[in-house]
Amino acid sequence: MPEGRPAIPRPLERRVLVEAGHRCAIPTCRTVPVELAHIDPWSKVQEHTFENLIALCPTCHTRYDNGDIDRLSMKTYKANLSVISGRYGEMERRILDLLVESPQAAQIRLPGGWDIQLMYLIKDGLLAVAQGGARIEIAGIPAHQDFVVTPAGRDFVSRWVKAEPVEGDD
Helix, strand or coil: CCCCCCCCCHHHHHHHHHHCCCCCCCCCCCCCCCEEEECCCHHHHCCCCHHHEEEECHHHHHHHHCCCCCHHHHHHHHHHHHHHHHHCCHHHHHHHHHHHHCCCCCEEEEECCHHHHHHHHHHCCCEEECCCCCCCEECCEECEEEEEECHHHHHHHHHHHCCCCCCCCC
């Protein structure tokens, strides 16, 4: 901690870490451990606020401080985190992480009945239930269910990775 700078209050630190899932906020990284970084430098703002703090791994934090990652990108990563962590559940966020790691993935197979876990990805048109295919049912529930990544889903992941807003202006 630099001299003269107060520590980040623990409840605020916890909120920032939870927002990012205790992982680096950069979607192509998602590494642990993490540390908190000021989006606008401490020397300029002289305060710790939720809106100005982001969880980064030490490598991404150093890259940001050195200018390898620009401030506008960092602000967009923060805004996108808010959308993603506020809208999507844990399983949905894991599916989004999978699509970042495997952008060529066209279809995802999950145990039957798990569509409820993907409700908002489906509702938002990022995933769709695959049509057709053999159906094996156990007590009326399909043994598995396939989901396809829609063009809107590919666009969403692409914008997230490129630090572009994932939510439209309308």
